[in-house]
Amino acid sequence: MKSDIKLTKEIESGILEQGADLVGVAPMERFAGAPKGYGPLDYMPDAKNVISIAMHIAGGVCDVWGEYTEPGKTIGPYLFYGYGLTNLELGRIANWAARRLEFLGYKSLIFPPTWNVACYRGRGLRDGELKADFSHRHAAVAAGLGELGWNGLAMTPVFGARVRFNSVITDAPLVPTPMYQGPALCQPERCRYLCARVCPAQALPLDRKKEVSIGERHFTYSHLDRVRCLYALTALVKGSGSYGGVEIPPGPGQVEHLSEAEKQRHPWDQALRSQSPGIICGNFCGRCLHQCPSHIYSRTGVKPKLSRKE
Numbered sequence: 518m519k520s521d522i523k524l525t526k527e528i529e530s531g532i533l534e535q536g537a538d539l540v541g542v543a544p545m546e547r548f549a550g551a552p553k554g555y556g557p558l559d560y561m562p563d564a565k566n567v568i569s570i571a572m573h574i575a576g577g578v579c580d581v582w583g584e585y586t587e588p589g590k591t592i593g594p595y596l597f598y599g600y601g602l603t604n605l606e607l608g609r610i611a612n613w614a615a616r617r618l619e620f621l622g623y624k625s626l627i628f629p630p631t632w633n634v635a636c637y638r639g640r641g642l643r644d645g646e647l648k649a650d651f652s653h654r655h656a657a658v659a660a661g662l663g664e665l666g667w668n669g670l671a672m673t674p675v676f677g678a679r680v681r682f683n684s685v686i687t688d689a690p691l692v693p694t695p696m697y698q699g700p701a702l703c704q705p706e707r708c709r710y711l712c713a714r715v716c717p718a719q720a721l722p723l724d725r726k727k728e729v730s731i732g733e734r735h736f737t738y739s740h741l742d743r744v745r746c747l748y749a750l751t752a753l754v755k756g757s758g759s760y761g762g763v764e765i766p767p768g769p770g771q772v773e774h775l776s777e778a779e780k781q782r783h784p785w786d787q788a789l790r791s792q793s794p795g796i797i798c799g800n801f802c803g804r805c806l807h808q809c810p811s812h813i814y815s816r817t818g819v820k821p822k823l824s825r826k827e
Contacts, residue, residue: 518565518690524621525692528614532570535610538680539571539673541660541694547732548659555651557686561626566693568685569653569660570610573676574599579807584758592758592801596789599803600681604630607683614685623689628653630683648743653682658731661694665729665736666703668712668721668805674699677812678805696732702815712805713739717756718765720745721805744770749802752786753778757802760785 525542532540544566548556557564578599583590607630615625628651654671658664662682663673670678674697713721725740745765752759753775761783766774786801 520692521690522692524689528568528618528689528691531617532568532610532614535613536572536606537570537610538573538676539569539662541569541657541662542691543567543569543656543659543661543732544693547693547696548656550730551652551655555648557626557651557656560651561624561686561688563624563688564626564686565688566686566691567656567660568614568687568691569657569662570607570614570683570685571657571662571673571676571680572603572607572610573673574603574679574681574807576679576812579679582758582803582807584756585760595803595807596801599807600631603681607681611683611685615687618685618687618689621689623687625689626686628684630681651684651686653684655729655731656684657682658697658734658736661696663697664702664734665731665738666712666809666811667705667710667738668703668809669727669738669741670806670809672702672809672811672815674702674815675812677702677815678809679807679812696734700815702811704811704814707814708810712809715756715804715808716746716749717754717802717804718742718745718747718749718770720749720770742770744772744775746770746802747775748778749804751779751782752789752801753782756804759783759801 529540545558545564557567575598578594581590582592582595611627615627618625630653657671663671666672666678668678671682672678673680710723713723720742721739722742726737727740728737748754748765749757753763754765755762761781763778763781
């Protein structure tokens with residue numbers, strides 16, 4: 518079926534009008550390197566494209582994040598506006614796009630914007646690891662919105678890593694967005710791997726790497742220790758914005774120890790998390806995102822398009 522430029526413009530314009538900051542389209546061939554069982558065709562065999570939707574996180578919200586002992590710092594704005602509300606908005610926008618496409622006669626599939634929804638159900642164990650069902654970060658790169666950085670996050674021009682994503686898998690004949698081919702957005706030799714240095718759980722090793730191919734692009738980034746990362750995300754270690762702090766055993770993260778450590782969470786941290794686990798106050802940390810300088814580096818000489826119409 519021939520790609521429909523009119524349909525593509527209608528859906529992209531509608532997504533931007535709904536409040537998204539960026540939108541792109543990735544054809545199925547760009548997901549050829551996806552792990553078996555996690556690609557769009559594994560869930561929807563007749564899919565033709567994936568729409569990537571992005572919302573940036575306000576700079577002030579990221580900059581004010583800090584430990585409760587630091588003057589002028591607080592984690593509240595980031596927990597709500599940088600994580601909770603942004604994810605809820607992304608879910609709303611993706612749901613609008615999916616329903617609009619189905620109204621026009623095309624099937625669509627959408628996943629939650631945050632993997633914690635799956636993670637907190639049986640710890641999200643798939644293939645022996647903590648994994649989401651579908652990677653919105655990789656889909657964003659496939660849709661031409663940016664590239665992967667050393668921290669494993671998808672970075673875009675202007676917004677850098679300060680952005681969140683959601684995806685719509687569909688059989689609609691949309692026009693693909695070109696892959697990003699601009700200046701490097703991640704410059705680890707310039708920041709000296711800041712994301713790895715500031716991680717309170719030491720979850721971004723420099724000696725363990727992952728390599729992926731997305732379309733014609735190839736990326737190398739740190740092999741994130743997801744279990745160690747959860748110590749920071751769930752307010753268990755110092756430096757993650759928490760009041761308490763437990764010691765992480767040396768070596769790779771252990772799910773069993775993590776479960777035991779959760780029993781030691783500081784009451785104030787537990788009270789904040791219990792307001793809405795995994796949605797509004799789910800992730801305390803995020804240093805690899807809001808301390809990443811890519812939004813500063815990428816501004817030099819780069820003026821991205823926010824939509825296909827511009």
